[in-house]
Amino acid sequence: MLAVYGLLAVVMVAAGGIYLSETGAAATPCKWVNHERLARPCAVAEVWNGLRQEAEHAPDITSRNANISVTRNAEAEARQLWEKGFVPLGRNVDPWSFEVPVDWNADPFKDRNWRYQLHAWRMLDPLLGAWEQTADQGFLTDALRIILDWHEYHAVRGQKSEYEWYDMAVGLRAMKLAYLFQRAFEGDVQLDDAGKAKLIHLAWLHAQSLMDKRLLSKGNHGLFQLHGLLALCKVVPSIETCTGAQNFVKTEMQDLLLRQFSSEGVHLENSPEYHLFVYNTVKRFMDSGWYDQFDFIRDLMERVAQNRIWMVHPDKTIVTVGDSEPKPVTIDWPKSSDSCQGAKASCYLLQNFRDSGYAIVRSVWAVPVQKASMLFVMGMFFQTGHKLPDDLSFEWFDEGERILTNAGKYSYSNGPFRDYVTSTAAHNTVEIDGTTRKLTEATRYGSAIKDAKVMGETFLIRGTVPREEGIDHERLVLFRPQRWLAIVDVLQGDAPHQYTQWFHFAQQWRLENAEDDVSLVSSSGRTVLVRHLSGAQLVTSRGQKQPKPQGWVTESYGNMVDRQALGYTAGGRSVRLVTLFGFDASAVDEASVAVSRYAPDPLHAMSKH
Structure with missing residues (x-):
């Protein structure tokens, strides 16, 4: 339908958008x-x-x-x-x-x-x-x-x-x-x-x-x-x-803001960057004075503002969950006790946004970034907007640097790198049969966070997600800041599948040894040891382009850099995959003991009956 200026234009709604249609009447202002x-x-x-x-x-x-x-x-x-x-x-x-x-x-x-x-x-x-x-x-x-x-x-x-x-x-x-x-x-x-x-x-x-x-x-x-x-x-x-x-x-x-944010004041488009972006946008709009009579906006934005501090790492870069980039942001930390200069149980905070789908452990705000720790666990799928297939993924920051991260959004252009960041294999989660499930309204699950608590010096976060092919996925995350991290995945289906537990290191970490306890060394000189307890096959990749990309991370919009990826692959109808990370061998041993205590093998128990 063509519109000709000089004829009265009528807007018609069609599947592809709005179109102008001529009516034959003389058009004037x-x-x-x-x-x-x-x-x-x-x-x-x-x-x-x-x-x-x-x-x-x-x-x-x-x-x-x-x-x-x-x-x-x-x-x-x-x-x-x-x-x-x-x-x-x-x-x-x-x-x-x-x-x-x-x-x-x-x-x-x-x-x-x-x-x-x-x-x-x-x-x-x-x-x-x-x-x-x-x-x-x-x-x-x-x-x-x-x-x-x-x-x-x-x-x-x-x-x-x-x-x-x-x-x-x-x-x-x-x-x-x-x-x-x-x-x-x-x-x-x-x-x-x-x-x-x-x-x-x-x-x-x-x-x-x-x-x-x-x-x-x-x-x-x-x-x-x-x-x-x-x-x-x-x-x-x-x-x-x-x-x-x-x-x-x-x-x-x-109506829109109540869909955009949970009752906890967390943005529901699956990306910390968009929590910050939408808050800044709404605040700028509110500063116009045009919304002074809209009391609900002011009350909601106060809660949203308070939650911004949970969306960034201790170095004040955005957590790269969903369509987020690791951008630096300007933000002020809340005041807290200056007594937390060392590592002790009282100097960590647990924030459980259970209704929203995030669970976060981090050092109190007074701890300097060089000693600070943070673990961010993702379990949100309320909307398809800016959602990536990163169910139960996480990011780990400790002692001044990122350790395990997600791929980030790269860009919105078509191509192999956008395909990569929108694949399950680009995130710290479990890939099933080497494929990625299409994200649709029908596959939304809301919040996957079921539990988050502290037991002595150990933090426990548990989430469950219904995955493709009718598979149930439960992930247990055990964390002792400045010491170790343990990831336990249990996947149960009705038919045999191949499961790969992927882990992606920040760009500065280099693979040093892939035997026994895998070791990676950062450009800072620090070492992380990785021990897998389930007998799965190890796959390593860095900067791979064929047959499909693996081992890449977004540095900025449209800019990808190589980084180290580890995958642990096992097959079966139901599997249990356990991987431990620690800053030395004694820390990894502690993590193994914690898994035995807090995450006994349900599949092994079932086999006895």
Whole structure:
């Protein structure tokens, strides 16, 4: 269905998104405004002046509350857009030659995130930032030239782009539209009547999309959709499709946040990075003052804020569970006793988010990072968004460095490394028959954490997960900080399978010995010994590419580095796999005793009967 500018555009919802359809009626700005709020004259100038007068009562749309990233180098980045090309913020890709008219359906890197950022108008961020820093109207003129080209491509020429109505992109565009409307109303940039009409039409189209509940994301993208709608409709409330926007946002925002966060105040998209990202996003939105009447948001965000400290390692890098990267973050630790400078049982904390699906052991906050320990166990599957097949996986940090980690998200581009990080074998969990189960709504299990407690100086965390082929998987994690870690997996099925217990070391650890107790040495000079008690076959891999990748870890978005992977493989209908880690032989012996005490072999017991 093609839409022709100059005809009344009607939004039609189809499986692939929103499409414009012509109706044959003459289209003027009069058709796109609510005449109960705004007088009826249809000339562009009258409609524009009416909108401008209403906008005098609107709150300020700033780069912060419009989610526009302004860097100190915005002016240079704005000029580089035309000289070198478009590079989305935070993405390590080559510049894409950028000029108007734009090929809005381009996909030069085979990366869906890049395509979304193109349609989120991310190239406007440095332009708008440069205008804020220099007051040079040329930067605003360039920004308007780009968005009117987007309108020309889609609404006038009727061409299609796969990401033109992508949920989060629409929300971010709506924020930028609100910002530019305000700049134009205040005379910071000049528009002719044709440009004004197109801007009004863009507002109508975006509000129409954002007010459609069927198109509202149930994940964190929905936050951007709702905030974009609120921003746009505060500036141009008489746009016809903005009718009821305030109440719509209030109702849907509450419902969305209650789906996004557990009652414990933990984000439910399976990734610590997104807990931090969504908190920062909502806080930035709240700072606008537009949500002061939404008491539930403030109360929920207070709990979410308190839980941020559990999502990062003692070195203040994000735990790489799910679609997370090991990014450093700025965060303040709570105050705690300075008496915990050494290792003692009273100097560790256990946080059991049982309803949410995380269990964490870590040193108290006063312990310096060089002596600090942390174990993060993952057992969450409430939503498919940002979920990776890392059921009952974990990360281990001790005495200043990461030891065992997950693969991280790599990127959202298609290719062998994205396939790798979305495979079971890329995580510290058990792979079944060398395959990865597809993650669907039907395979969600909520929280897998069943128990988390401390017994003397030993911490115990237990989780259970229903796996593919009707297999039940129970994992028992025993941990004594600064000494040892024990992983006990029991898998029971109705038919024989091959099970591989995978462990992935941080990049700085190198395999030194693969006989008897396997030993790995860190670049810091420390050693970890690994002892397997179940007679499974050992597989070692580092930087393997064929027949499929193994032994890799995300260093930053789109950047993979090699690292050491160990796999212990055994076959049978039901198996018990036990692997111990310790900083010396006596520590591994202690771990073995703890397994005998706290995790007796249920399969052996069954065989006696």
